[in-house]
Amino acid sequence: MDMKLIVPDMLRRYVPILSWAAEYSGRTLAGDLTAAVIVTIMLIPQSLAYALLVGLPPQVGLYASMAPLVLYAIFGTSRALAVGPVAVASLMTAAAAGQVAAQGTPEYLGAAIVLAMIAGLMLVAMGALRLGFLANFLSHPVISGFITAAAVQIAAGQVAPLLGIRAHGESLLDLLVSLVPNLVKINPYTAAIGLASLAFLFWVRSSLKPLLLRIGLGERPADFLAKMGPAMAIVVTIAVVWSFRLDARGVGILGSVPQNLPKLALPPFDAALWTKVLVAAPLICIVGYVESISVALTLAAKRRQRVDPDQELIALGVADIGAAVSGGFPVAGALSRSVVNFEAGAQTPAAGAFTAVGVALATVFLTPLLFFLPKAVLGAIIIVAVLSLVDLGALKRTFHYSRAYFAAMAATILLTWAEGVEAGLVAGVALSIFLHLYGTSKPHVAVVGQIPGTAHFRNVKRHNVVTDPEILSLRVDESLYFPNARFLEDLINEAVAANPAVRHVILECPAVNTIDASALESLEAINHRLKDGGISFHLSEVKGPIMDRLKRSHFLEEMTGKVHLTQYDAVASINPELARRTLEAKKI
């Protein structure tokens, strides 16, 4: 029996697994399982590394890689998105939790869990209320600048573990200040392992695949072996540390990781704590969402699949809540793992659930083998992973396209480095809103006249046109709303004062998509003032929806002039003789 007939539409919209589970087949299972195995091998070192990046015990990273993945499989609409711990959200979590408690304390872990909870609840609420557009407030230049800044900061933060020294700071500036004096305390064994791993991972990234192809491996196996670099580095360095007992020489190792699965528990309900992280939570959830939806849309387009942005809010929110109740920290869709998941053949979100099973099995059976894992390798893995997030091309492109938005981008980056992630993001959002309002506050306005031999009106500065000194025709190339409402008042005051002959003003509105309440008041003021000066005020080429709206006000009744269908009609209603003569004139 067709599942679609039994399950109500509403339920299927909010629980997409009900749609695709019915069509699940052996072929889909094979693809999902293959992808899950490969993603699991990538995810285990990353989840440990990101937990250490946040400043949490390593098992918390594993916990954040189980429940959230299963929940996303149930609620997600992307068939390839790989959810779990990600670099930028980890950095933001560290910054926010650091404001509440010291690393290593139970309060610090509590803050990370509460952040996941609040971020999750916010995302679910945004999804249910269809407030996904809020994510738009992070303009492209701001988000891409922020991610570049965060990636550099994360990489810089891993220099200390890589070299076996200590450094701490919430902003890049603080970090460097705390790092430099400690450089003399480098542990040579740690540094050797760290730098060798880093060199190896860079080599794997840039040269292993071509090499494998040259020795005759197929495209796909070569690709996937190249993704296994971190796993290889881990196996080799564990062997080295264990063989030479380098832990006795000061090489920091992972140590014992609890082998149990996460216990379900509600996050600490502490009003003071919740209030303290209330600013950070929306930033974490929106940055995570924006990154996730962008990966999801890109991958979906390759197979012409649908992704529902509102449902994605709910799915990522439930995943975060899942992280919170199972002792994890905020998660999101990961760029690199999603691409691997997609290319390894993931067919449905079930691949994510299988990955969670893989992580669970590894937690129970594999963690003892990781006892001697040097932390420096995890640092190297993070550095290589995040440097792919640095997008200098975006800086260059934005610089060429718009200096203003480049300024917003640069401000976001510099403030993130100088003051921390929250300051950078908030400033970026504020600046882009400001730039947008500024941009629309001085719209292009042209004085227009009639082109001889036609009923067309064009800019008097660019065309040879006919005008009547008693008629001032202005074309506004922008919607009319509060950022530019007063601009129009000033402009018309100026134009009328400068042209004493004018008896009629016509506003041509072909590019006016909205007239908001402020602009309406301005139009009323303009009409009023022109009336006091003995001048009539007309509109032409007003769009249908705007006319409908204007009819709900008293403006049309109070208008001294009329609303004309075309600019030609407007001029012809005032000076029919001139309009007709120009229309019939020979074209120049």
Next chain:
Amino acid sequence: MDMKLIVPDMLRRYVPILSWAAEYSGRTLAGDLTAAVIVTIMLIPQSLAYALLVGLPPQVGLYASMAPLVLYAIFGTSRALAVGPVAVASLMTAAAAGQVAAQGTPEYLGAAIVLAMIAGLMLVAMGALRLGFLANFLSHPVISGFITAAAVQIAAGQVAPLLGIRAHGESLLDLLVSLVPNLVKINPYTAAIGLASLAFLFWVRSSLKPLLLRIGLGERPADFLAKMGPAMAIVVTIAVVWSFRLDARGVGILGSVPQNLPKLALPPFDAALWTKVLVAAPLICIVGYVESISVALTLAAKRRQRVDPDQELIALGVADIGAAVSGGFPVAGALSRSVVNFEAGAQTPAAGAFTAVGVALATVFLTPLLFFLPKAVLGAIIIVAVLSLVDLGALKRTFHYSRAYFAAMAATILLTWAEGVEAGLVAGVALSIFLHLYGTSKPHVAVVGQIPGTAHFRNVKRHNVVTDPEILSLRVDESLYFPNARFLEDLINEAVAANPAVRHVILECPAVNTIDASALESLEAINHRLKDGGISFHLSEVKGPIMDRLKRSHFLEEMTGKVHLTQYDAVASINPELARRTLEAKKI
């Protein structure tokens, strides 16, 4: 010799007196003097009343009515604007100063002076940098809601002095809470004077002018006598209090006001104080500016005079600085006095300077006569003056035109009453920016097809049009920028997933006035994703300035399709056969 030839243009732009002083004549002088006398009679009680409203000694109001007026006469471009203490700025000053010090302390006066200084410096900076558009952030519904709320709150605040009791509160709510329990302590003499004055002033306002007209007075003298109501009330009540020595019965009187002119002094430079009022100052200066420029433009239009909004920022800024260095508080252009000034025949800003002389003379010679002036009368004068600022019509109009902006207006009013003026204004500004971004975040997009017998393309839902299942033509009726950038990505992902036959997507852009850096990234993402799905991406009817801008990016090179001049060209380049056949078909 023509003054215009000697004075450089730059100087004349920033010091408008250099332009009009050269043409000053006896006739202009007569008009200016008449207006000055009448405005002075209005201004003296108002300046005392507003000083008491702020919570300052009465002479501070007189000081704010001298230097600022002279300075505005030098730098202002409006020929009718009457500058000085105004109700709303006074309320805002009281709220801001109240956060720094207690009323009656020298620190409180210092805070008011510093507020005037900062507001003045900000206005001058905004004028010099041509940042007048910042005032637009106060959308019409917000400013009009705020002024209505402030007026009601000011009137409520005068109930206590009117009845001879005490009450204090920064928000309307606090005020009422503190007022009600004191109602039992009413002083009957004060209340009698206050209520009688109030009734008299209301009667003057509504009925005196018609009465005078009926007994044969001309229109203008009747009008001006009606404006003299407050002065008459003052004379009569002073006589009553003095005759019956009501001050001994608990009627609060003005007492002795120092007869000296203000001493020039720099405001206190106290970093902590400056920081504390740094949020309030921009709000005060912008609200004052918006009100002033609106009055100035309205009056200028009646005589087709020019007002330069950028220079007005400088002029009002210098006026505020003048208030600060002469011991006054923030000033602005007053609605009622400006109208009187204009109607009484003010021809140039010199009328303001003459008014200042009038106030100075009154300060030196007249203040002893005001010793017995009951404060209750000043309360009545304020109540009658501010109630004309209450604009319930604007509430109604906005409600009918736009529920969303009505919500912003209502929020501004309610928050002003509940939390105070700053909270109300800030919330209003934030809400209107939010509403604007929300409004443009979901633009109108239509799927279009060709109308048979024409090269026109229209909405498939509204017209009988021809479409090719392989071509998806979308018309966007909005500029493309960050609030709606991702909307377009989602929309196209959705449309393409729903129509598997589609091989070409054409975006028709006749109403796209901007493509910002975010939208460009979105177009690039769309192009990329469509390419992955084997679909080509075209644009049509892109405006000139936007094309110029796109040429500075790599988008046009990377595009899988082309940019076409018209939508017909776009379709014809893909399916020439169908386009031509439809063009030649009979119209339906």
